[in-house]
Amino acid sequence: xxxxxxxxxxxxxxxxxxxxxxxxxxxVGRGETHxxxxxxxxxxxxxxxxxxxxxxxxxxxxxxxxxxxDEDLTRLSERQTxxxxxxxxxxxxxxxxxxxxxxxxxxxxxxxxxxxxxxxTRAQGMDxxxxxxxxxxxxxxxxxxxxxxxxxxxxxxxxxxxxxxxxCDPELLIADEPTTALDVTVQAQILRLLQTLQRELGLAVLxxxxxxxxVARMAQRVSVMYAGQVVESGSAADLFGAPTHPYTRGLxxxxxxPGKTPRDQPLGSIPGSVPKTGAEFAxxxxxxxxxxxxxxxxxTIPHRTVATDHRTLCTMVPA
Amino acid sequence: xxxxxxxxxxxxxxxxRDGIFAARSSIRAVDGVSFSLESGGVLxxxxxxxxxxxxxxxxxxxxxxxxxxxxxxxxxxxxxxxxxxxARLIQPVFQDPFSSLNPRxxxxxxxxxxxxxxxxxxGAQQRDQAAEMLTRVGLSAAIMERFPAQLSGGQxxxxxxxxxxxxRPRIVIxxxxxSALDVSVQAQILNLLAELxxxxxxxxxxxxHNLAVVExxxxxxxxxxxxxxxxxxxxxxxxxxxxxxYTRALxxxxxxxxxxxxxxxxxxxxxYPDPANIPNxxxxxxxxxxxxDRCRSEAPLGHIAGDRLVECWxxxxxxx
Numbered sequence: 083x084x085x086x087x088x089x090x091x092x093x094x095x096x097x098x099x100x101x102x103x104x105x106x107x108x109x110v111g112r113g114e115t116h117x118x119x120x121x122x123x124x125x126x127x128x129x130x131x132x133x134x135x136x137x138x139x140x141x142x143x144x145x146x147x148x149x150x151x152d153e154d155l156t157r158l159s160e161r162q163t164x165x166x167x168x169x170x171x172x173x174x175x176x177x178x179x180x181x182x183x184x185x186x187x188x189x190x191x192x193x194x195x196x197x198x199x200x201x202x203t204r205a206q207g208m209d210x211x212x213x214x215x216x217x218x219x220x221x222x223x224x225x226x227x228x229x230x231x232x233x234x235x236x237x238x239x240x241x242x243x244x245x246x247x248x249x250c251d252p253e254l255l256i257a258d259e260p261t262t263a264l265d266v267t268v269q270a271q272i273l274r275l276l277q278t279l280q281r282e283l284g285l286a287v288l289x290x291x292x293x294x295x296x297v298a299r300m301a302q303r304v305s306v307m308y309a310g311q312v313v314e315s316g317s318a319a320d321l322f323g324a325p326t327h328p329y330t331r332g333l334x335x336x337x338x339x340p341g342k343t344p345r346d347q348p349l350g351s352i353p354g355s356v357p358k359t360g361a362e363f364a365x366x367x368x369x370x371x372x373x374x375x376x377x378x379x380x381x382t383i384p385h386r387t388v389a390t391d392h393r394t395l396c397t398m399v400p401a
Numbered sequence: 402x403x404x405x406x407x408x409x410x411x412x413x414x415x416x417x418r419d420g421i422f423a424a425r426s427s428i429r430a431v432d433g434v435s436f437s438l439e440s441g442g443v444l445x446x447x448x449x450x451x452x453x454x455x456x457x458x459x460x461x462x463x464x465x466x467x468x469x470x471x472x473x474x475x476x477x478x479x480x481x482x483x484x485x486x487x488a489r490l491i492q493p494v495f496q497d498p499f500s501s502l503n504p505r506x507x508x509x510x511x512x513x514x515x516x517x518x519x520x521x522x523x524g525a526q527q528r529d530q531a532a533e534m535l536t537r538v539g540l541s542a543a544i545m546e547r548f549p550a551q552l553s554g555g556q557x558x559x560x561x562x563x564x565x566x567x568x569r570p571r572i573v574i575x576x577x578x579x580s581a582l583d584v585s586v587q588a589q590i591l592n593l594l595a596e597l598x599x600x601x602x603x604x605x606x607x608x609x610h611n612l613a614v615v616e617x618x619x620x621x622x623x624x625x626x627x628x629x630x631x632x633x634x635x636x637x638x639x640x641x642x643x644x645x646x647y648t649r650a651l652x653x654x655x656x657x658x659x660x661x662x663x664x665x666x667x668x669x670x671x672x673y674p675d676p677a678n679i680p681n682x683x684x685x686x687x688x689x690x691x692x693x694d695r696c697r698s699e700a701p702l703g704h705i706a707g708d709r710l711v712e713c714w715x716x717x718x719x720x721x
Contacts, residue, residue, distance in 0.1 A: 121583035235673045265449040266610065270654040270667045277664060292583065295656030299664045318660040336588035338617040339657045340640055345617060348595065351588035355553050 085109035086254050086286035087133065087171075090147035094125070094132050097140040101361045102128040104310035108288075110254065110303075115280060115287040117297040117318075120307035123356060126290045129307075130256045133288075134173055135163040150254065169199040172247035176259040178239035182231040188215075188242055189227030196249045207249075214245040218275055237268035244275065248283070255280075258290045273300060294337055298322055303391075306330050309359050309367035316392030326394045328372045366396070374398055403475070405440040405572055405604040406461060411470035413456055417677060426677040430456040431467070432628030433702070438621065440475075440571065443598065443605040445619030445636070447612055447651065451676055453628040454608045458576045461606060463487050475571060485519055492565035496577035498557030502549040508535070509545030512564045519568065534563040538593060555586035559593070566597065576608045591618060612655050616640050624648045627674050627684045629702075634709040644706055644716040646689050683713070691715060 087110040094103035103125040110116040118126045132143050133155065148155040150171060155163065167173075175181045183191055192214075193207025202210075208227060215223035218241045231239060240260060247255060257276065261269040277300065280287050289300055297304055298318060305315040306329065314327040325331045335350025343349065354371040357363070366372070369379040378397045386399040413431040418424075430453040438444045446454045459465045461472060463479050472479040474490050482490075492515075495501045502511055512531040516522050532542035538559045549557055558578065565573055575594065579587040595618060598605060609615050615622060616636060623633040624647060632645040643649045653665045669688045682700055686692040695714055706716035 121585060237673070266612070266654040267449060267650060267667050267669050270656070270664055271669075273656075274664045274666065293656070294584070294658040298658045298660040299656050299662060301660075322658065322660045333584060334658060336584045337658055338613045339659070340613050340616040340652070340655060342657075343617060345636075348592040349588040349617065351592060352585035353589075355555065355586075 083111055084151075085111045086151060087288065088147055088149045089129075089133065089145060092129060092132060092145040092148060093143070094128050094137065095142045095361060096138075099360050101359050101363065102141075102310055103132065104359065104363075106305075106307070106310070106312050108305050108312065108315070110286045110288050112253070112286050113280065113284045114302050115277075115289055115300050116303045116305065117301035118288060118290045118305050118307060119292065119294060119297050121292055121356070124307040125310040126307050127258055130173070130258055130288060130290055134167055134171060134256065135160065136167075136173075165199070168195050169250040170252055171254045171256070172250070172252035173256040173258065174240075174243045174247050174260050177263050178236065178243045179231060181243065182239060184231050186230075187227065188229055188231065188234070192227070192242075192246050192249060195246065199250045210249060211245070214248055215242070217248075218242075218245045218279075219271075220245070236264050237271065240264060240268075240272050241275065244272075244279070248279070251283075252285070254286045254288070256288045256290070259292070260289070261296070262291075262293075269296075276300070294333060306333070309356055311367065311395060313368065313396070314394045316388070320389065320392040324388075324392075326388050326392075326399055327368075327396050328374055328398070329368050332371075403440050404437050404473075405442070405475060406444075406606065407437040407473040407476075408435055408457075408461065409471045409473075410435050411457070411460060411467045411472060413453075413460060413465065413468050428676045429628050429679060430676060431460065432679070433470075434625075434628070434630055435470075436623060436630065436633060438604060438606070440604050441598075441602055442621060443607055443619045445615035445622045446606065446608045446625055447610060447615050447622065448625035449610065449674070451674070452625045453676070454625050455576055457625070458493075458574050458606060458608050462491060462493050462574050488515060488518065488570075489568050490570055491572040491574065492568065492570040494558075494561050494565050494573060494575045494578045497581045498554060498561050499549075499581070501561055502557055504549050506548070507545065508547050508549070508552075508560055511549070511560060512545075512567055515564060515568050530567060531563070534567045535560070537566070538563045538597070553586075554582050555589055558582060558586075558590050562590075562593065562597070566601070566603075569601070570603075572604045572606070574606045574608070577610070578607075579614060580609070580611065587614070594618065612651060613657070624651065627676055627679055629684065629712065630710060631685065631712045632710065638709065644709070644711040645685075645713045646691055647685050650688075685713075 090107045092103055092106045095101050106129050120126045131137050145156055189208055189211055192211035193204055196202050196207040196210055212223040215226055220226055220241055261272050301318045304318055304321045305312045308329050314330045332352040352371055357367055359367055365380040366383045369375040383395050385393050385395055387393055411434050415428045416425045417428050448454050460467050509531055513527040516527045535542055540559050579590050607619055619636045622636050622639045623630045626647050632648045643652055650667045650669050654667045668690050672687045680687055682698045683696040686696040701712045701714045704712050
């Protein structure tokens with residue numbers, strides 16, 4: 083089946099010389115949740131912003147393939163991308179308070195997208211907004227439409243953001259840390275909602291998170307990012323059941339599981355910190371923190387296939 | 402065993418105004434909390450944002466006086482203690498190592514400042530002790546000449562821990578000490594805190610919203626809801642046999658890294674707790690799916706079920 087979003091060898095550089103994304107490839111299919119997981123600064127958000135053509139000024143972007151359905155995203159003008167963005171490709175962010183405009187009502191912000199992309203009237207927009215607010219589990223949508231963002235709780239704001247993203251029936255939803263600012267109890271509600279919507283609407287979801295708990299419960303496919311590269315990718319079952327890259331394995335050992343992790347023993351941890359990666363950086367970026375590192379790790383690291391659809395970027399895995 | 406921290410029916414309210422013309426409303430942030438913590442123990446306090454856990458921590462540190470109630474540190478009243486004595490007994494580690502370290506001071510001065518504030522110590526001694534503590538938390542003494550902006554998040558949190566420990570306090574209040582850190586760094590800091598507690602015989606009050614982290618480090622756990630402890634028990638007991646419906650919901654909402662398990666329906670509904678408007682009766686009843694008539698009218702304050710505090714009328718009933 084043809085993927086909704088396909089990225090091959092994406093590179094993003096910033097004016098200060100950092101190479102934020104260094105050859106990322108990923109695919110998201112219809113009705114599939116693909117999780118992009120990694121620690122802060124690994125390039126996961128920059129990857130998403132590059133796909134949406136929302137990179138900050140001065141950043142450079144190149145890719146062998148970057149396709150949304152049949153649209154070649156590398157060739158589209160800004161005007162053409164803006165026609166896709168918010169309509170067929172939608173995005174939700176971490177902190178709903180900063181991504182909603184505090185000076186406009188929920189209703190007017192929600193209808194704006196719809197009026198712009200669908201050339202609809204304000205009344206049609208309001209009807210659609212009310213329908214979607216109800217769809218994401220907000221009671222009394224009529225009242226909410228007239229309210230301002232500060233009048234809503236964090237959970238309601240994030241539901242509103244999701245409803246807004248769905249206004250024009252997108253095919254791809256990019257969610258960047260959608261529940262990080264929320265309490266755990268609300269997080270579970272929002273994730274359940276995303277899952278239901280995805281199943282019912284057949285959305286392709288690219289979910290960006292640092293939380294392996296969320297990845298385990300939400301993802302069909304997972305890409306683990308480290309220092310601008312995807313170091314391991316595969317199905318959720320492969321990644322959690324048979325992780326091969328030392329970084330993936332290290333991450334999994336770092337998080338305590340209540341009732342399972344022995345309490346009197348130290349948690350696994352990864353010593354050291356992430357290196358600075360410029361354009362000329364060569365070799366495995368994890369080698370300084372890796373207990374298995376050898377001289378080979380300073381050379382070029384080929385992608386190795388562990389099993390069908392399970393790839394890793396490590397010399398330890400035999401070719 | 403001696404008691405390190407004893408808190409007796411402590412309360413604290415704030416007034417809030419929602420707008421220039423709105424009436425003032427009173428928020429009961431901490432609404433009658435009591436506990437005692439043995440020395441060498443770790444009390445984990447968990448709860449959602451706005452439940453009053455940080456306010457409680459600030460009161461135990463003496464940064465905010467309680468409106469009512471009493472706090473005893475190693476048997477002495479906190480209210481009658483002078484600042485220097487207090488600083489030698491109890492120290493904080495806060496969440497964000499980016500804002501809790503002065504960006505214009507060198508690391509050596511940051512860690513040495515508590516010593517200087519105590520007076521009667523030479524500059525050389527100050528530097529020696531700061532260097533010793535920095536090595537103790539896993540940093541090299543060479544870092545003393547650097548500024549916070551030159552360090553990573555994990556290194557900064559180590560500096561914050563060194564600063565808290567340089568006076569050799571007995572008790573450390575950790576308020577979300579790992580929430581701003583990446584998971585790999587979080588594990589390093591948790592391991593360090595556990596090791597320091599064992600080696601130096603420290604007592605921790607560990608405030609966090611992350612139950613998995615609390616389970617790993619705490620010996621006792623208190624679940625806080627709208628300003629009160631609604632359940633408090635030894636860590637093992639609380640995690641294996643949670644009695645309060647809110648504790649159960651919190652535990653259910655922890656997403657462990659185990660694929661194939663669906664996301665739980667926590668069943669707390671859409672009503673959010675508002676500390677300006679605490680419900681009558683049991684404060685949790687609007688979100689509780691087991692609420693009965695009694696819960697709506699009568700508050701289960703101080704209710705004991707078996708061996709522990711559980712502020713729920715039906716906590717004695719077997720779980721259903």
